[in-house]
Amino acid sequence: xxxxxxxxxxxxxxxxxxxxxxxxxxxxxxxxxxxxxxxxxxxxxxxxxxxxxxxxxxxxxxxxxxxxxxxxxxxxxxxxxxxxxxxxxxxxxxxxxxxxxxxxxxxxxxxxxxxxxxxxxxxxxxxxxxxxxxxxxxxxxxxxxxxxxxxxxxxxxxxxxxxxxxxxxxxxxxxxxxxxxxxxxxxxxxxxxxxxxxxxxxxxxxxxxxxxxxxxxxxxxxxxxxxxxxxxxxxxxxxxxxxxxxxxxxxxxxxxxxxxxxxxxxxxxxxxxxxxxxxxxxxxxxxxxxxxxxxxxxxxxxxxxxxxxxxxxxxxxxxxxxxxxxxxxxxxxxxxxxxxxxxxxxxxxxxxxxxxxxxxxxxxxxxxxxxxxxxxxxxxxxxxxxxxxxxxxxxxxxx
Numbered sequence: 001x002x003x004x005x006x007x008x009x010x011x012x013x014x015x016x017x018x019x020x021x022x023x024x025x026x027x028x029x030x031x032x033x034x035x036x037x038x039x040x041x042x043x044x045x046x047x048x049x050x051x052x053x054x055x056x057x058x059x060x061x062x063x064x065x066x067x068x069x070x071x072x073x074x075x076x077x078x079x080x081x082x083x084x085x086x087x088x089x090x091x092x093x094x095x096x097x098x099x100x101x102x103x104x105x106x107x108x109x110x111x112x113x114x115x116x117x118x119x120x121x122x123x124x125x126x127x128x129x130x131x132x133x134x135x136x137x138x139x140x141x142x143x144x145x146x147x148x149x150x151x152x153x154x155x156x157x158x159x160x161x162x163x164x165x166x167x168x169x170x171x172x173x174x175x176x177x178x179x180x181x182x183x184x185x186x187x188x189x190x191x192x193x194x195x196x197x198x199x200x201x202x203x204x205x206x207x208x209x210x211x212x213x214x215x216x217x218x219x220x221x222x223x224x225x226x227x228x229x230x231x232x233x234x235x236x237x238x239x240x241x242x243x244x245x246x247x248x249x250x251x252x253x254x255x256x257x258x259x260x261x262x263x264x265x266x267x268x269x270x271x272x273x274x275x276x277x278x279x280x281x282x283x284x285x286x287x288x289x290x291x292x293x294x295x296x297x298x299x300x301x302x303x304x305x306x307x308x309x310x311x312x313x314x315x316x317x318x319x320x321x322x323x324x325x326x327x328x329x330x331x332x333x334x335x336x337x338x339x340x341x342x343x344x345x346x347x348x349x350x351x352x353x354x355x356x357x358x359x360x361x362x363x364x365x366x367x368x369x370x371x372x373x374x375x376x377x378x379x380x381x382x383x384x385x386x387x388x389x390x391x392x393x394x395x396x397x398x399x
C-alpha cells in the first residue's frame with residue numbers, strides 16, 4: 001500500500017474525519033486530502049505528527065513495518081526520504097556514543113554499525129530500484145493533472161462568454177385555477193460559441209408559489225438558428241420568483257454553468273395591462289336606447305375608443321381589436337374595430353403604447369338592434385407569437 005493509502009486506512013480505523021485529523025496535525029483538510037491521494041507528500045514533521053495522532057508508528061505509515069519486524073521497501077518517494085533521514089540520525093547518534101566508549105566496545109559497536117549499514121545499504125539499493133517506479137507513477141499523475149488543468153482552462157475559456165443572449169415569454173395567457181394562477185412559458189438561450197455535439201440544460205429554481213423549493217433540470221433543444229430552447233413543459237405560477245441558469249456540456253464531458261437571471265412572476269409581468277382611459281382622458285363609455293318602429297335601437301355615447309397598453313418588454317403586439325357585445329361577454333359581437341398605434345415608449349422592462357379607433361360609420365348612425373343583456377367592450381391583444389389577452393370593459397346605460 002502507498003503512504004496515502006496507509007494514512008487513510010489508519011484515519012478510518014481511528015474513526016477520524018479528514019477535518020478532525022487535519023486539525024490535530026495542524027494542516028488544512030485539502031493538504032491531508034492530497035496526502036491520502038498521493039498527489040502531495042507530507043514533511044517529516046507532519047509525518048511524525050500523523051503517526052502520533054493516529055497511534056501508529058512512522059514505519060507503519062511508510063509501509064516498512066512487517067510482522068516479525070523485517071523491513072519492507074516502500075514504493076513511494078516519501079519512504080526513501082524518511083529512511084535516509086532515519087539512517088543519518090542513527091549514524092550521528094552512534095558517532096556520539098563512539099567518542100565516549102572504550103576501544104573494545106567501539107570495535108563491537110563498529111561491527112554492529114557495519115551490520116546496520118550493510119542492512120541499510122541493501123534497503124537503499126532496493127529503494128533505488130523502486131525510485132524509478134515512483135518517478136514513473138509521479139510522471140503519470142502529473143500528466144493526468146496537466147490534462148485536467150487543460151480541460152479546466154478550456155472550460156474557463158468557454159465560461160468567459162457562454163451566453164450571447166437569452167429571453168423568456170409566455171406561450172399563452174394566464175390560467176386561473178381554483179388554487180393557482182399559472183402560465184406556460186418558453187425560454188431561449190443563444191450561446192456565444194457552440195461546439196460540435198454541445199448540449200444544454202436549463203436549471204429552474206422555484207421560490208414561492210405552487211412549486212416552492214423545487215429545482216428542475218430541463219433539456220434544451222438546438223434549433224437550426226443556433227438557439228437552444230425549452231418550449232414545452234415549463235410552468236410559471238403567479239406569485240413566485242424563478243431563478244434561471246444554463247448548464248453546458250461538451251462532448252469531452254466538460255460542464256460549465258452560467259446564471260441567466262431572475263423572473264418575478266406577477267399578473268403584471270406575464271401580460272399586458274389595459275388602461276381604458278388612454279391619453280390621460282376620462283371617457284365616459286356608455287350607451288342609450290330608443291324605440292324605433294317596434295324595436296329597440298342602441299347607440300353609443302362615445303364612439304371613439306382610446307386606450308394605453310402597458311406590456312412586458314418581451315411582448316411584441318401584432319394587433320389590438322375591440323368588440324361591442326350586446327348580450328354580455330359571451331354574446332356575438334355587434335361590431336368590431338381594429339385599433340391603430342399612435343405612439344409608443346420602451347424601457348428595459350416595459351413597453352407603453354397608445355391605441356385608438358372608432359365604431360362610427362354611416363351604416364351604424366342609427367345604432368344597433370338591442371333586446372336585453374349587458375353591454376360591453378371586449379378588447380383583445382394578440383402578440384406576434386399568436387398569444388391572445390382579453391380585457392372586458394362594461395358600458396353603463398345613460399338617460
